Amino acid sequence: MKWNSSYGSWIVLVCVAMFFGCMHDSFEYSTGNYVVVETIKTDTLETLAGKYLNDTGKAWVISEFNKIKDIKPGQKIIVPLQPFNIGGIGPEGYQLVPVLNYEKLKPTQENQVPEPVASFEQQMDYLKKNNFQVISFTWFMEFLNYTCQIPEKSLVITLDDNTRAVMDIALPVLEKYGYPATLFLDPANVGTENGLSVEDLYALKEKGMAIQCRAGWAIDADVESKKITLNQYFEALKKEIPRSKAYIEEISGSPCLYYALPPSGGNNLLNQFLWKSGFKASLTMDGEANPFFADHFNIERVTISPYDSAGNLATKLSVFRKMELK
Amino acid sequence: MDSSVPSLIPYQLKAIDYEKNNELQLALTNWRIAEALMNERIRALTEHIGNNAEKHFQRGLTCLNDGLIDQARLEFLTTLRYESDHSDALKCLRKAVNPKRTIEYTVKKDDSFKTIANQVYKNNNQNILVAFFSGLESEKDLVEGLVLSLPVLEVEFTKRFFNYHKEMALARKYFKDKDFIRVLPIAENIVKHMPDNREAVFMINSSYDGLAEALFKKQKYNDAIDMLKMIDPKFRNVKPRIMEIQGIQARHMATDTENKNAAHYRDGRDFFKKEMYIESLKAFEYVDSGYADVVDKIAELNAIMKNESEIHYRKGVKHFLNEKLDEAILEWEKALAFDPENLKVQKDIDNAKQLLKKIDEIK
Numbered sequence: 001m002k003w004n005s006s007y008g009s010w011i012v013l014v015c016v017a018m019f020f021g022c023m024h025d026s027f028e029y030s031t032g033n034y035v036v037v038e039t040i041k042t043d044t045l046e047t048l049a050g051k052y053l054n055d056t057g058k059a060w061v062i063s064e065f066n067k068i069k070d071i072k073p074g075q076k077i078i079v080p081l082q083p084f085n086i087g088g089i090g091p092e093g094y095q096l097v098p099v100l101n102y103e104k105l106k107p108t109q110e111n112q113v114p115e116p117v118a119s120f121e122q123q124m125d126y127l128k129k130n131n132f133q134v135i136s137f138t139w140f141m142e143f144l145n146y147t148c149q150i151p152e153k154s155l156v157i158t159l160d161d162n163t164r165a166v167m168d169i170a171l172p173v174l175e176k177y178g179y180p181a182t183l184f185l186d187p188a189n190v191g192t193e194n195g196l197s198v199e200d201l202y203a204l205k206e207k208g209m210a211i212q213c214r215a216g217w218a219i220d221a222d223v224e225s226k227k228i229t230l231n232q233y234f235e236a237l238k239k240e241i242p243r244s245k246a247y248i249e250e251i252s253g254s255p256c257l258y259y260a261l262p263p264s265g266g267n268n269l270l271n272q273f274l275w276k277s278g279f280k281a282s283l284t285m286d287g288e289a290n291p292f293f294a295d296h297f298n299i300e301r302v303t304i305s306p307y308d309s310a311g312n313l314a315t316k317l318s319v320f321r322k323m324e325l326k
Numbered sequence: 327m328d329s330s331v332p333s334l335i336p337y338q339l340k341a342i343d344y345e346k347n348n349e350l351q352l353a354l355t356n357w358r359i360a361e362a363l364m365n366e367r368i369r370a371l372t373e374h375i376g377n378n379a380e381k382h383f384q385r386g387l388t389c390l391n392d393g394l395i396d397q398a399r400l401e402f403l404t405t406l407r408y409e410s411d412h413s414d415a416l417k418c419l420r421k422a423v424n425p426k427r428t429i430e431y432t433v434k435k436d437d438s439f440k441t442i443a444n445q446v447y448k449n450n451n452q453n454i455l456v457a458f459f460s461g462l463e464s465e466k467d468l469v470e471g472l473v474l475s476l477p478v479l480e481v482e483f484t485k486r487f488f489n490y491h492k493e494m495a496l497a498r499k500y501f502k503d504k505d506f507i508r509v510l511p512i513a514e515n516i517v518k519h520m521p522d523n524r525e526a527v528f529m530i531n532s533s534y535d536g537l538a539e540a541l542f543k544k545q546k547y548n549d550a551i552d553m554l555k556m557i558d559p560k561f562r563n564v565k566p567r568i569m570e571i572q573g574i575q576a577r578h579m580a581t582d583t584e585n586k587n588a589a590h591y592r593d594g595r596d597f598f599k600k601e602m603y604i605e606s607l608k609a610f611e612y613v614d615s616g617y618a619d620v621v622d623k624i625a626e627l628n629a630i631m632k633n634e635s636e637i638h639y640r641k642g643v644k645h646f647l648n649e650k651l652d653e654a655i656l657e658w659e660k661a662l663a664f665d666p667e668n669l670k671v672q673k674d675i676d677n678a679k680q681l682l683k684k685i686d687e688i689k
Contacts, residue, residue, distance in 0.1 A: 089407045146416060223486050229519050230479075230487040231454055238458070268427055269455070272477035276459065293416075295424045325404040 035079040039071050052079040060133065060151045083149035087292035093322040096289035097140055099156040100316075101301035103285070105165035119306065121173045126310045127155070132317065134179040137210060137258060141281060144299070146292055153319050157181040158283070158301060160214060160260060162189035167200050169306075171207060184214035184260035184283070187247040201251045211252040213244050213259045213279075220262035230269075237273050245277065258283065261298075271297035289318045331370050334363035379409035386415065390422055398422045426478055433472040438465055446476055449491055488519050497529055506533035506540075531561040538567075547575035587617040594623060603631050604663060635665035642674070651682045 029036045035052050037043075045059035048071070053061060063069060065080045088095020105120060127134060133151035140156045142148035157174070159166055162185055174181050183204060189195045196204075201211060219236045222228045228236070241259075248256040257280040261270070266282055274282055275297065287300025294300070302316045337360035344353035386401030402419035405412050431446055439453035439460070446456070457465075460474045493516055500508040510533050516526035538553035551571055554564040590612035597606035607627045613620045642657035658675045662668060 086410055087406060089403060089410070091407065094403060228487065229451075229490065230484060231451060232519070233487065234454060234458075267483040268425070268478050268480055269483065272427060272459065276461075293419050293423055297427075323400060323403070325400070325407045 030081075033080065033082050035081065037077050037079060039073055039075045039077055041073045043071055043073070045071060048077065048079060052081065061149075064152055086146055086149050087143075088150070088152065088320075089325065091324070091326055093320055093325065094291055095150075095152065095154075096291055096318050096321055097135075097143065097150070097154050097156060098289040098317050098319065099137075099140070099158060099283065099299060099301045100304045101158050101160055101283075101285065102170065102304055102306070103160040105159070105161045105169045105306055106163065120169050121176075122310065123304070123306075123308065123313055124173050124177045124179060126313060127179075128177055130314075132319075134177075134181075136180040137182040137212075141258075141296075143292055144281075144290070144294060144296060155317065155319070158260070159183045160285070162186055162196055162214070163194045164196065164200070166196060166204065171204065171209070174209070175207060180208070180210070182210040182212055182258070184212050184258075185248060186214040186216050187244050188216050188218075198251065205252055210254075211248055211256075213241075213248050213256050215260060215262040216240055216244070217262050220264050223264070234269065234273075237270060241273065241277055245279075257281070261285065266298050291321065331367045332363060334360040334367065337363065375408050379405045379412055379415075382408065383412065383415050383418075386418060386422075390418060395422050428475045429478055431474045431476055433468050433470055433474065435470045437468050437470075439468075442468075442474070442476075447479060451490060488515070490516065490520065494525070497526065501529050501533070504536060506536045509533045527558070527561070531557045535562070542571060545578065547571050547578075583614065587613045587620075591618060591620060594620075598623070598627070603627055603634065607631065631664040635661040635668060635671070637661075638664065639668075639671055646674075646678065651678050651685075654678055655682075 028038075037048065037052075039048075045062050045068075046056040048062055049058040050056040062077060062079055065084055066077055068075075068077075071077060102120070131153055133154045134157055135150055135154045137156055137158070139148065139150060140154070143150045143154070157179060159170055159181055161170070162183075166183060170181065185196070185201070190201065191197055205211065219233065219240065222236075223233055245256045255278075257278070259274050259279050259282045261282050261284055263285050265284055271282055281296045281299055283299045283301050285301065286303045289302065290300055304313065304316065308316070337356045341353045341356035341360060344350070344356060382401045382404040386398045386405060389395075389398035389401055399419060399422050402415045402422065405415035406419070409415070429446055431442060433442070439456040440450045442456045443453040444450050446452075456474070456476060459476050460468070462468065493512055497509055497512040497516065500506075500512070509529055513526040513529040513533065516523055517530065520526065534553050534556040538550045538557075541547075541550035541553060551568050554568050554571075557564050590609050594606045594609035594613065597603070597609055607624065610620050610624050610627065615621055638657045638661035642654045642661060645651070645654035645657060655675055655678050658671050658678070662671045662675065665671065
């Protein structure tokens with residue numbers, strides 16, 4: 001798809017719409033990539049998305065293309081049938097996607113802060129009220145692959161917490177808001193005290209939560225203390241990663257493609273090993289929001305505390321980088 | 327954009343007007359003019375967009391070559407804004423912002439995983455990385471001309487590990503300088519990570535041996551033996567050497583004793599000649615009782631000193647009777663020095679001192 005040809009088609013369509021709009025109460029005109037419609041009373045963004053894009057969830061496509069929040073009868077609306085801005089690039093800059101990382105859902109003495117704070121549910125509510133679109137990790141990966149357009153205020157939710165708090169705190173709220181999330185699991189934590197059980201994992205899978213792999217931190221600690229050689233580290237990777245991948249694939253019943261890196265961050269050997277082992281991406285523990293051209297094997301995440309207030313949360317949700325692209 | 331293309335809107339409006347007035351041929355003519363102008367405008371706009379995309383792409387390439395990464399990123403992003411499917415711009419953008427992940431290595435004749443590891447990582451031991459990332463089942467599959475894609479190892483990352491080559495180079499340097507104290511911790515660390523490393527094992531045992539010999543030369547026999555005991559019996563049987571040192575130590579101890587007795591006896595005799603009996607007795611008392619006639623010498627000295635003590639005591643009594651208390655005390659103190667255990671003399675000194683004190687008070 002070329003931007004210039006689509007732009008040309010758009011001019012033609014507007015002209016045609018102007019002309020026909022003078023002659024008819026309502027009409028429908030389509031080219032290969034666009035449909036021009038004059039709305040009637042019963043039309044909504046969702047109904048139009050359902051009719052022309054076969055998915056009511058794609059109302060945002062019509063909204064963003066026409067730069068409108070809702071529609072009124074008699075409006076001339078253009079429905080793009082193909083992505084019109086894959087990387088979220090515009091003259092003022094480009095789109096960013098924050099990948100939120102909830103490492104500890106339940107307050108602990110270490111991360112407790114004294115001021116009043118928002119709960120996980122209040123944070124999700126903030127996202128909803130401020131029109132953030134929580135997208136699945138898979139969809140986000142298509143954005144990074146430059147094959148798919150996503151809503152302007154998109155973000156991703158990931159959970160590094162491997163405790164029962166996922167069941168008790170996150171799952172009910174995510175279900176309530178209909179938000180997809182991905183759990184990054186270290187198999188060594190399964191079945192431990194306060195850890196998620198195998199039954200919990202099956203329940204999460206049933207509820208639609210994606211389960212992916214998280215680094216065991218023991219290797220990382222050995223590296224930090226210079227206890228091992230590079231070859232010993234590599235042997236440990238060869239032993240640990242395929243085992244974790246296989247375990248998660250067995251539990252989740254789907255491919256394990258994404259790997260949450262240890263706290264010290266990634267390194268090229270680990271990332272190349274992951275790539276060679278069939279992983280498609282790795283994620284850091286902490287960082288900033290990602291543009292479409294972000295490194296697949298160092299996707300940055302924004303660590304969110306359950307104590308982050310709405311104001312604090314807002315500062316972490318950067319969805320656009322201003323940069324004059326003219 | 328080419329602004330020379332006239333606006334098509336007047337022709338559209340005229341066409342609509344002609345249609346309303348049923349002047350259909352004129353309407354059609356105006357619609358055709360409008361259509362031609364629109365096609366021309368689309369062509370000009372398409373060309374303008376394409377030119378802009380190419381201009382920014384070329385600028386991006388120049389920036390990339392000059393290492394101006396931020397500027398290159400901006401130019402490639404601008405290219406993609408104009409032409410979203412500019413695959414070269416996308417490729418260059420990713421190349422500009424993402425680190426180089428792999429090294430391409432072309433296999434040469436007679437290459438092995440070790441030689442490749444040495445070429446790429448300057449480390450034979452990282453042959454396991456070459457083996458894994460080559461994807462080959464066997465070293466025999468290393469065909470000349472085959473291109474391997476091997477991971478780049480960041481310097482900061484490799485620094486986090488125990489570095490065999492660096493450690494071994496250091497150990498070798500110290501070993502060559504016979505600085506065994508420094509060799510040991512390094513070589514022992516190498517063996518901790520690589521228990522089968524023969525060179526490090528050799529260095530450890532040889533270092534203990536070297537340290538033992540140095541201590542032996544300093545006549546620190548026990549420490550030397552302790553060092554020898556650290557040597558792995560499989561490396562060298564140190565028992566004969568330990569026994570040898572123990573023998574030398576015993577003989578040395580005997581020689582030491584002989585020398586010591588002779589020296590003190592000589593001192594005692596010299597003091598005796600100078601009539602320095604107290605010093606002479608002290609010197610003879612250091613001599614082992616079995617040495618020469620030391621027992622007799624001590625007995626003779628004791629007798630002389632008793633006699634001397636008696637002489638000074640009597641002088642003291644004489645002074646006392648003449649009421650010369652100060653002189654009396656002086657003599658008695660000399661008597662006491664020759665016979666320190668003589669309680670009577672000590673008592674007389676005390677009495678004389680008290681008397682002297684009372685006289686002073688009366689005065």
